[in-house]
Amino acid sequence: MEKFTQVTSIATPYMRANVDTDIIIPAKHLKSIKRTGFGEHAFETVRFDAVGNRVGDNVFDSDRYKGAKILVTGDNFGCGSSREHAPWAIAELGFRCIIAPSFADIFAGNCVKNGILTVALPQAEVDAIAMAAEGGQDITVNLEDQTVEVGNSKYEFDYNAAHKHMLLNGLDSIGQTLQASAAISAFEEKQKHMTPWLYRA
Amino acid sequence: MSGTMPQTMYDKIWEHHVVEEREGGVALLYIDRHLVHEVTSPQAFDGLRAAGRKIHRPDSIIAVPDHNVPTKNRHLPNPDPMSTAQLTALEANVKEFGLEYIAIDDVRQGIVHVIGPEQGFTQPGVTLVCGDSHTSTHGAFGALAFGIGTSEVEHVMATQTLVLKKSQNMRVTVNGTLPVGCTAKDVALAIIGKIGTGGGTGYVIEYAGSVIEGLSMEGRMTLCNMSIEAGARAGLVAPDEKTFEYLRGKPKSPKAGQWDAAVSFWKTLGSDEGASFDTEVVLNGDDIVPQVTWGTSPEDVAPVTGFVPEASDIQDDHKSASLEAALKYMGLEQGQAITDIPVDRVFVGSCTNSRIEDIRAVAEIAKGRKIADRIIEAIVVPGSGLVKEQAEAEGLDKILIDAGFEWREPGCSMCLAMNPDKAGAGEHVASTSNRNFVGRQGPGARTHLVSPAMAAAAAIAGHFVDVRDF
Known part of the structure; x- marks a missing residue:
């Protein structure tokens, strides 16, 4: 597993609450017996219309957020199924860190296994980070210190000690x-x- | 050790399974039982092979195909080559690793969460996992049962353990008596409506109170199944005489020589008097009305006598934006009466509601009636071959077919669109499944979660209707 120590990047803001695992990766794409190939279908109903045309202003394909390694999103992110295909798909979009007010338990556990850090912060702080993301500002997430830095603001987050050890060392x-x-x-x-x-x- | 502090059922089962304590409330927890299906296991088997690892206890596993299997025309080749590849991979993997396997043509085949209890594989006090979030179902027996991801499937296969942080304790007490026409499904939806889909995050929920005690084992399974829809990893009901009666004589239940010892042990599992819960939620069962979801999250739920909410009722900006998006997807208006929502398709089945009691409830409503002309298709999918056999012995299949329902072979079916059973874009589906997420039953499909009796009534009326008026 790839280590996670610190990531600095612009962030993609996708501020919806209760983003479920069927939005992250629809069930019809779970038929592969491999761990790869899910990224192209990630957030499919957000990125493509009913006939398969790309939705023009979607944040996941926008040039504005190209290269973002951080996803900023709403409360209860990753609710629903236990499918690890969800973090596999998110990782293939290039994200190493997700910031939200809260995460579904199984999803958060699956992220750790795939070197993705989930950062839970109060809604007001997530909203502030999302604003900075919309403005194209760089955001730094540091796991060792358990901090998120944006401009002059610094936010501290709680993180499970056992998971931190796994991620920092890529175990x-x-x-x-x-x-x-x-x-x-x-x-x-x-x-x-x-x-x-x-x-x- | 336990000492004299009163413990919850969750505390006890957790403590019974701690192999090693780690820092920060984390433990290496022993896993007794593991159910495996075709969707979330192939990458785990690949991982074992790549690392040259063995399965620690093959006797702790039962594997069965359910998500991808067609529910009709099984004599024909599977229409989807990718589904075939996944089903074939499972067959090859169970052979290579020497696992017990219930094949698609076995009468016991069905949805993992239906067959575990049917086989007596699910027992009080065990830890049970599966690469499927609805593993919470098995909590109906007082088993600590929860869904895991594929990396954890591999971890359990290789080590028989998981590294877990202990959850908090929540008790949901449902007092009083459930009105006639209301079921465990309505209780589950009413609880989710009250606490929200994130309300149980970080908790294991124990269900208690006179309504829970009054539920059959099937009803308790429906209730525990939906725990994950409230965000809780697991649900629990204290084992009682109903639990023991259900398990008596099942193929994998303790045998005669061990049965009494097992029952004595099971009787010690319930929460102690005075045990402390981090959160308590109380509902009055007498107030519960048949429930229908109107949106794209299970918390978007209303009594059948109620209305779709209006944006002005909602204070939170994030939530009112979600309401607009949900109603646009669902093709509904703010303030619309639930009984004015038309129904195009009906699905009775899934790990939530596909057991014999569920099929009986549908047949009772359907008997002597016909489904409405506007219904494109109404399918009843038993949860296992054994449920199917029992229903047919009772003549339920004939009642359903006479009323215009289709009677299918067991599987996950239209709960999730990864097999041939799907709903079309824009169609309103009265569904006994567990998730009304965007696209869950097919791209653009509009899912409304209801009880089996409410689904049957909607099939007859062609729109949602209060089953208590039937």
């Missing part, structure tokens, strides 16, 4: 967990005595 989470194999085996021995019906003969 393989399975490899990490396998270091606890002895503890897992010991747990299983104990559980076989406590609730033996959970193990097939």
Whole structure:
């Protein structure tokens, strides 16, 4: 996994609340058995009309926000399905960080696995960052310090310590967990005595 | 250890599964049960292969195809080559990794969240995961059950654990008695209407109160299924005699020699008297009215006796912008009566409402009636082959077919547009599924979430109607 330490870039503002995983990547595109190729269909209903023509003023294809590595968006972002195809699609659009008032739990967890930082800030601060994004200002997100800097403003955010460690070091989470194999085996021995019906003969 | 502090059911199940405590409320949590389907697993199997890793406990997994399967003409080749590739990949993967597999032509095949309980694979007190957000369904049995992404599917396969931060405890108590004509689906939608689709974020919800105790296991599954629509990762109902009766004799339930010990253990799982919840929500069941969603989020819901809201009712700017966008997509007017919304298509099915009780509710309304002329198609999709078999034994299929419904083979069907069952652009769908998101049932399709009885009544009337008037 790619490390996340600090990102400085312009940001794409997409200020809708309750952006669900079907908006991020519609179900009909979940049939691939690969981890790649979802970016072209990301936010499809926002970027294309019913007959497949590109919507002219959509923020995801606008030259104005070309090269943005940060997405600024509304409350409860990523609600709905557990599909990891959503962060895969967002990563392919070039985003490494998403700033919103809140995120759906499963979506936020899936982002960590893909090197994407989710930053939750109060609505008023997100609105201020979105304004700066519309103005084309550079935004700096620093994970070590847990700060977002825009112009003269600096906002601090909370972040899960375990996830921070994973992102800063770009760790393989399975490899990490396998270091606890002895503890897992010991747990299983104990559980076989406590609730033996959970193990097939 | 537990000591003397009263604990919630969630606290207990969590504590029973902690392998290692980590800093910041994070733990390495043991996972007992894992359901696998074709959409979110291929990349996980690829990851295992690439790293040369094995599946830690193949006996903890059941795999079944559900999302992509057609619900008719199964004797013909799948019309979609990409669906075929995904279904074929699952078959090859279960063979390579030695997993139990319920194939498409097996009578037990169906939606993961229907077959887990049917097989007795879902049990009180277990941790159960699946690469699908509606895994919350299994909380109806007092199982800590939640959806995970594909990287976590791979993580559980390789290690039998997940690194998780403990959620907070929320209790939703529904007191009183549910009026006739109201169901678990209406309770679920009423709760989401009250707390919002983000209201449960960061929580596990325990459902309690006389209405919950009165629900059948099917009803509890419907309710827990929709927990994720309130943003909660999981829902829980304390196991009771109904739970034990449901599980008795199921293929994977504890066998005779272990049954009594299992039931004794299950009886200890409920929240202790005086256990503390971070948030409490209380509803009066007597006040619940059949619900219909009008917008593009499950929180956009109104009683069937009510109206689409007006922008002037909403204070928040972000929300009023969402209202306008939702109504434009849905082709509805502010202030429109819910019963004035026409219905073009009807879908009864999905992991929310495809169990025998749901099929019976539809048949009861449909009996001796005909669906309205304007209905393009009304399909009833049982959640599993076993539900289908039971419904046919009761003659429900005949009642439905006589009324003009189509009777299909089990699968996820029109809950999400990734198999041949889709709704057309602009069509209003009375749907018993769980999500009314933009494009969920097909590009431009307008989904209205309702209970099975309300969907049946809408099919007969050609518009939404209060099932209590039937």
